[in-house]
Amino acid sequence: MSDSGPTAGDTHRDGNAHRDGDAAPPLIAVRDLVVSRGDERVLDGVSLSVDRGELVGLVGPNGAGKTTLIAAVNGTLGFDGGTVELDGTDRRALSQREVARRVATVPQETNTAFEFPVESVVEMGRTAYVSRFGTTTEADREAVRRAMERAEVSEFADRSVTTLSGGERQRVLFARALAAETPALLLDEPTASLDINHQIRTLELVREAVDDGKAALAAIHDLNLAARVCDRLVLLSGGAVRATGTPREVLSDDALAASFGVRTAVNDDPAVGSPMVTALREGDDDAR
C-alpha cells in the first residue's frame, strides 16, 4: 500500500508567490540553528529560508558547515539549538518517514558498490511511501518512471549502477530524489565529482525541477557555477551566514573575500552574462 506524495505540479507554479506577503510558509526555514560536535560549534546560529520555485545556493569554503546544515535539515543529524521547519512544521515533530516525504536529498556520493539495477536504486526514493508489508503501487511506479525520464536515466534502467560513469550515477541519485516527489530538494555538492558538461547538465535539471515549483537548497563549492544557476546565494563561513542575497550581491560582498581568505575580483562572464568571481594572487593586478 502506498499513498502518493504531493507532485511537483501541485505546488506553486509562481516562484515569486512568497513575495506577495502572507503566502504559505517557506518550504525550508532554518532559524538560529546550532550544531555542536564535541566542544566545537560547527553551526552557530544559522538562519535561512527557501521558498517554492527558488534555488538557493549554499557557498563557502571547505569546512564551513554546508554538509552539516544539509544533514540537520534532512534529519540525518540532530541539532543542539534553533529550529528547522519543513513547510511550516517543526522537523523534530515529524517522523523520519514524514521528513522524507517533505524533503529529498541528493548526496555527495553514495555507496554504489552493489549490483542494483538503476531502476531499483531510483525506486528506493519511494521508501517513505511503501508500507512494510506492502509493495509498490502503480503510483510509485509512475513516480519512478517520471523521475527517470526527468533525470535522463531511463535508457539505462536495467543496467547495474556499478557500470555507470560518475555523471550518470549522479543523475541516478538525482532521479532517486525526484522519485520521492517532495516539495523540497537538498543537494550536497551535486557536481563535485563531475566534468564540466555534466556539471552544467545536472544543475540545469535541478533548475527545471525548481521552475516546476520545487524549493531547492544546494551546496555548491564552485562560486561561478552557483552564481550562474541560483536565484539566491547564502555564504556560509565559520559556522555562520556571512552574506545572503542575489549572486551579484554575494559575490561582490567583502565578506566573500574574507571568508575565503583571498582577494577577489568580480566581472560579468562574457559568455553567459552571469557574475563571475576570480581569486587574485599577491601581485595580480586588482581588476576592480
Add this chain to the structure above:
Amino acid sequence: MTRVWRRTAGYSAGLLALLVGVVTVSAGIGPVSVPAGTVVAVVANAIAVPVSVEWAASAASGGGGLLTAGLPLRVEFAHPFAFPVSSTHEAIVMRVRLPRILLAAFVGVGLASAGTVMQGFFRNPMADPGIIGVSSGAAVGAVSWIVAPAGVLALLGPLRPLLADGAGLQIAAFCGALVAGFGVYLIASRDGRTPVATLLLAGVAVQTFLGAVVSYLLLHSGESIRRVTYWLMGHLSGASWSEVGAVAVVVPALTLVLFAYARDLNVLLLGETDAVALGVDAERSKRVLLAVSSVLTGAAVAVSGVIGFVGLIVPHGVRLLVGPDHRVLLPTSALAGGSFLVAADTFARSGVAELPVGIVTAAAGAPFFLYLLRTREVYDL
C-alpha cells in the same frame, strides 16, 4: 505484481519444489532404502484433519495430544488417506528419518536467512549468523550444561520446570546465545546509536573470549568430552518431533519478519546516512534485524550445535543467481539453505560411520566457496 515479486515468486516456487524433492529422496536413503513413492504414501497417511471439536467437561482428552493438552476439548481426527505401506517403512520414515530431515530443513532455513541478513547488515562478505557472538554464546551454554548441569540449573532457576523436560541442553544453549548477542549489542551501543563497525569488532572480541571459555570447559569435561566435541561440530542425530515442533514455529515466523525488512535492508546497503534521508528509521531497523536474526540463529544452534558455513556460503551462492536485492535474495536463500542442509545431513548419516553434519558442510562448502572466489563471481558486499 511488480517484476521483483514475480522473480521472487518464481525462484521461491522452484526452490520450494527442490526442497520437497530433497526431503522426499532423503527420507528414502539410509540402511533400509525406502522408495520415494512409499515415503509419499507414509506422509499422506500421517495427515490428520480435525473433523469435530467437542467440549468435554469430563476433561477426558481425546486424540488431540499436543494441541489440546490441558484443555477439556475432545478433538476427532480423520485420516483422509490409508495407503497400504509396511509398518517397518512407516516407522523408519516417521520416527527415525523425518524428524531429523525436517529439523535439518528448518535449521538450514534459519541459518541461511540469518546469514543473508548479517552479510547485508554488516556489508561484509565474511559475516555469518554467529558474527555477533550468538553461536559462541550458545556453545558456552550447551557445553556448560553437558559439563556441569547443576551449575546451569542454579543459574537458570526460573526456567527449571522447562529444563527438567529433557530440553535442558537446548534451553541452556538458547539462553547463552541471547545473552551473548544482547551483551555484544549493549557493548557496541552508545547514546542510542549502534555503529556497525563497533558491533563487528565487539562481536569478534566476544567470540574470542567465549571461545576461551569453551576451551576451558573442554579441558574439564572429563568423561563427557566426546559429547561436547560432537555438539560443537554440529549434528542432527537424535532429532525428536518436539524439537521439530519448536523450530517449525520459531523459524518460519522469524524468517517472515526478516522478509518484511527486506526493503530496509536494501536501503541500508547504500549506507546509513542515505537510508535515514530516504525515510528509514535506521537504528530501529538495525535493532529489529539484529534481534530477529540472533534469536533465529540461537534457535537453530540450540537444536543442532554449531553447524558452520551454511549461513555463509548459501547466501553467497544464491546472490550469484538472483543478485543483491533482498526482496528476492532472502526467501531464495532461506529455501536453498533448507535443501543444502538436508542434502549435507543425508550424506553425513549415510556413510559407513556417521559424521557430524558440521564436518560435511564445512568440507563441501569451503572448496565451493574458494571456487566462487577464484572465478571472481562472489559479489562485493
